[in-house]
Amino acid sequence: MIADRGRRGGREYGGVLLRAGLIYFLFGALFVLLIALGCSQSPEPRRNLIVISMDTLRADRLGSYGYARSTSPTIDALGARGARFARAHSPAPWTLPSHASIFTGLTPQVHATHGWGDKIPSSVPTLAELLRNAGWRTFGHTTGGFVSGRYGFSRGFEEYVDKLSGFKMTLNAARRKIESLPADEPYFLFLQTFTVHCPYPASPAHRASFRSQPESVVIEMASPCTVRPLEINFSEAQKRLFSDRYDAAIRSADEQLAGFIEFLDQRGELEDTYLVLLSDHGDEFGEHDGIFHGHTLYEELLHVPLIVVGPGIEPSVIEEPVGLVDFMQTALDLLQVNIQAGEGRSLTRYLEGELPWRAPAQEPVAYFASTEEGTKLRSVSLGNDKLILDLETGQVQLFDLGKDPGERLDVAAERPFTRDRLLLVLNRHLERTSLGEKGGRALSPEQIEELEALGYAR
Numbered sequence: 001m002i003a004d005r006g007r008r009g010g011r012e013y014g015g016v017l018l019r020a021g022l023i024y025f026l027f028g029a030l031f032v033l034l035i036a037l038g039c040s041q042s043p044e045p046r047r048n049l050i051v052i053s054m055d056t057l058r059a060d061r062l063g064s065y066g067y068a069r070s071t072s073p074t075i076d077a078l079g080a081r082g083a084r085f086a087r088a089h090s091p092a093p094w095t096l097p098s099h100a101s102i103f104t105g106l107t108p109q110v111h112a113t114h115g116w117g118d119k120i121p122s123s124v125p126t127l128a129e130l131l132r133n134a135g136w137r138t139f140g141h142t143t144g145g146f147v148s149g150r151y152g153f154s155r156g157f158e159e160y161v162d163k164l165s166g167f168k169m170t171l172n173a174a175r176r177k178i179e180s181l182p183a184d185e186p187y188f189l190f191l192q193t194f195t196v197h198c199p200y201p202a203s204p205a206h207r208a209s210f211r212s213q214p215e216s217v218v219i220e221m222a223s224p225c226t227v228r229p230l231e232i233n234f235s236e237a238q239k240r241l242f243s244d245r246y247d248a249a250i251r252s253a254d255e256q257l258a259g260f261i262e263f264l265d266q267r268g269e270l271e272d273t274y275l276v277l278l279s280d281h282g283d284e285f286g287e288h289d290g291i292f293h294g295h296t297l298y299e300e301l302l303h304v305p306l307i308v309v310g311p312g313i314e315p316s317v318i319e320e321p322v323g324l325v326d327f328m329q330t331a332l333d334l335l336q337v338n339i340q341a342g343e344g345r346s347l348t349r350y351l352e353g354e355l356p357w358r359a360p361a362q363e364p365v366a367y368f369a370s371t372e373e374g375t376k377l378r379s380v381s382l383g384n385d386k387l388i389l390d391l392e393t394g395q396v397q398l399f400d401l402g403k404d405p406g407e408r409l410d411v412a413a414e415r416p417f418t419r420d421r422l423l424l425v426l427n428r429h430l431e432r433t434s435l436g437e438k439g440g441r442a443l444s445p446e447q448i449e450e451l452e453a454l455g456y457a458r
């Protein structure tokens with residue numbers, strides 16, 4: 001019995017060994033296979049990023065954002081291919097501070113680049129710097145002015161063009177750059193244009209088709225953009241003329257953009273490239289008595305388009321308020337660069353279709369904006385509530401953007417609780433976030449005086 005048991009035990013022992021050997025063999029083979037697979041699989045391809053900043057383009061003048069006139073078939077079609085943020089918020093109503101926020105993910109209160117001569121502090125990393133350090137090729141093609149290299153925008157770019165040029169030239173330069181780059185080198189291409197900025201260049205046909213006043217309305221003004229708008233009382237006819245010309249300029253720019261999108265599609269470029277179309281601020285045409293931009297914080301200046309198209313981004317419209325200040329972290333996350341930068345939040349969860357992100361009971365995210373030259377205004381938006389504070393006069397205005405998107409009715413007196421709550425949120429922001437120091441001067445006081453004398457358009 002014992003012997004039998006021993007023999008049986010021996011056979012069992014041998015069987016166990018055999019099974020163990022087989023298992024080890026299978027595990028070994030699987031391990032080798034996984035290693036082999038791991039070696040043969042190329043790492044996740046690094047995506048490209050193209051950002052087109054259409055300076056001065058207010059959202060509500062685009063068809064997809066509700067405009068009745070046909071200004072933007074190309075931009076609308078582009079938005080329908082990807083994620084269109086219906087309520088994107090600019091942190092400033094003019095070029096320098098807003099682009100500084102796009103490049104740093106910081107509010108103007110923090111990057112302190114919101115005066116005419118200010119420069120982005122060298123201690124603050126820019127998107128181009130971070131991407132270049134992470135291995136991206138980096139190119140900027142801008143129209144200069146307040147996005148010139150001397151304000152700190154060229155930091156991190158291998159090449160940064162900042163000369164006045166038409167949108168078509170900018171897009172052609174972009175094409176040549178894309179064609180010249182090796183396919184295995186990811187790139188970040190930043191394009192900026194003043195093509196819808198005053199004086200609103202447009203083809204004669206578009207000027208004619210968007211004219212809403214009779215030909216007999218002749219407006220005597222040699223160069224309307226080179227005056228200080230706060231010092232001029234523009235007539236209603238003049239404001240309407242600017243507004244019509246603005247629409248015509250958008251339509252002309254939209255047509256030029258069509259050729260560039262077609263070029264990208266022919267190359268299949270958007271299969272591994274994120275294309276972002278945004279603007280730094282809008283323009284006003286007398287909605288609140290102002291003209292052009294820079295001096296107020298109403299929605300005609302702060303509500304901007306934000307469209308993201310690219311691999312894995314399903315068509316969607318995101319109604320949740322977001323900010324340009326969120327762009328930097330979103331771009332880093334999209335490109336899988338593992339860096340936390342700036343104050344903004346990543347919007348990639350929206351792009352991946354995780355809606356709604358914010359639970360209904362949660363606080364909405366607060367977005368801030370400011371002016372610093374000419375007027376000293378600060379605003380905070382929290383959901384549909386928006387408060388504007390004049391630091392010099394102490395005047396407070398409160399608007400319910402849900403019921404009153406045109407900000408016609410100040411409800412500060414009727415809703416004191418909301419007013420005080422938003423004031424508290426704003427004051428916390430103002431106290432908490434100031435860097436305290438400016439990043440240096442891009443312009444000497446004499447140069448600023450020169451620009452002011454020229455009425456330099458912002």
Ligand SMILES: [Zn+2]
Pocket residue numbers: 055056094095096280281458
């Ligand atoms: Zn601008």
